[in-house]
Amino acid sequence: MSYQVALVPGDGIGPEVMVHATEILDAIGDKYDHVFNYVELEAGGKAIDSTGEPLPADTLEAAQQCDALLLAAVGGPKWDTLPGHLRPERALLGLRAGLGVFANLRPAALLPQLRQACPIKDEVLAASNPEGKASFDLLIVRELTGGLYFGKRGRIDEASGGHSPGAAFDTETYSWTEIERVLRAGYDAAKVRRHKLCIVDKANVLESSRYWREVAAVVSKDYPDIETSYLYVDNAAMQLIRAPGQFDVIVTSNLFGDILSDEASVLTGSIGMLPSASLGSPADPLAKNGRPMGMYEPIHGSAPDIADQDIANPLAMILSAAMMLRYSFGLEKEAKDIERAVNKVLDDGLRTKDIVNRSSGGANEKVVGTKEMGAA
Numbered sequence: 001m002s003y004q005v006a007l008v009p010g011d012g013i014g015p016e017v018m019v020h021a022t023e024i025l026d027a028i029g030d031k032y033d034h035v036f037n038y039v040e041l042e043a044g045g046k047a048i049d050s051t052g053e054p055l056p057a058d059t060l061e062a063a064q065q066c067d068a069l070l071l072a073a074v075g076g077p078k079w080d081t082l083p084g085h086l087r088p089e090r091a092l093l094g095l096r097a098g099l100g101v102f103a104n105l106r107p108a109a110l111l112p113q114l115r116q117a118c119p120i121k122d123e124v125l126a127a128s129n130p131e132g133k134a135s136f137d138l139l140i141v142r143e144l145t146g147g148l149y150f151g152k153r154g155r156i157d158e159a160s161g162g163h164s165p166g167a168a169f170d171t172e173t174y175s176w177t178e179i180e181r182v183l184r185a186g187y188d189a190a191k192v193r194r195h196k197l198c199i200v201d202k203a204n205v206l207e208s209s210r211y212w213r214e215v216a217a218v219v220s221k222d223y224p225d226i227e228t229s230y231l232y233v234d235n236a237a238m239q240l241i242r243a244p245g246q247f248d249v250i251v252t253s254n255l256f257g258d259i260l261s262d263e264a265s266v267l268t269g270s271i272g273m274l275p276s277a278s279l280g281s282p283a284d285p286l287a288k289n290g291r292p293m294g295m296y297e298p299i300h301g302s303a304p305d306i307a308d309q310d311i312a313n314p315l316a317m318i319l320s321a322a323m324m325l326r327y328s329f330g331l332e333k334e335a336k337d338i339e340r341a342v343n344k345v346l347d348d349g350l351r352t353k354d355i356v357n358r359s360s361g362g363a364n365e366k367v368v369g370t371k372e373m374g375a376a
């Protein structure tokens, strides 16, 4: 099969790490007889410099023609003083909207090679792990385009002409459709994982959360082989630290997902290791072969402080390419190959600077640069 992949290498360390994502895709292509055609696009700071806009119209149009988008990182101090609508980060919002992606998938897994990155004790980790191992492997699915961050907000200023005592409000609104589509993204992810899905909400207090549960009661019927559970967000925040091994897929709202995914990420080590996916619906016009359009990117930013020094960790970018194979192309075996390759280089002791000294004793760590890590 051949696949059209839109590439936004972007700014800062973006281009340095992107090279290794395409390198590994080409290797996968050779092994399994797939062809990955790349369409390199400008967005973010680079696009501002050459066109004056963070997201030129032809970048978006070209991305929409492709099967998926791989993005490294955009932004940097050079563009920080621009007005809001011209900032590089605008490109991300525009791409998300233009590609119709609404489910943000963030895996958080503790790799045994980086055991010391996680502050939780062995016995605590093992107690919740189904196999009694001191590790966990979970996926947070965060709703990305609705809820509190996009609801009606405003000020209610009493008699005082805008000064105290006034009031301010933000509202959480979720439609059935918005909830259903993100739940389905979660269930579809659970199907290629361990078949467990936990909905995190605050249904003891919030009407919108109770509505999520009503939708879930209906949608879950389509996934009889997946075990559905519910947790209040305050409890979930605690459980993530106390017993992370109990989780497989967590699906939650925009606000709760923002907070929980950052909490989960600090349990796994370096920001340089964590990929993400933002998916649309398999029923969307941009979807191909019943697979969702997706935008795949590392969770780290452009890291201008370490750009062009051959020290950035390329693994988050490489693992983002693996997520693309899994979710937009349905190439599970190929995705696993990439994940195994990452596992192997870590087993071999290769470490970029950001992940040195995270092993539990004994490991033969060798500090390498971006290029050596990517090539390995």
Ligand code: ATP
Pocket (backbone or CB within 6 Å): 013, 074, 075, 271, 272, 273, 299, 300, 301, 302, 303, 304, 305, 306, 311, 312, 313, 314, 316, 354
């Ligand atoms: P953004 O606003 O785009 O998220 P940021 O400044 O908040 O940017 P990053 O660009 O992710 O965050 O950088 C945060 C810190 O993590 C920096 O010190 C950076 O050097 C480090 N860092 C980020 N990505 C990597 C990576 N791939 N390898 C090593 N270190 C990284």
Ligand code: MG
Pocket (backbone or CB within 6 Å): 301
């Ligand atoms: Mg940041």
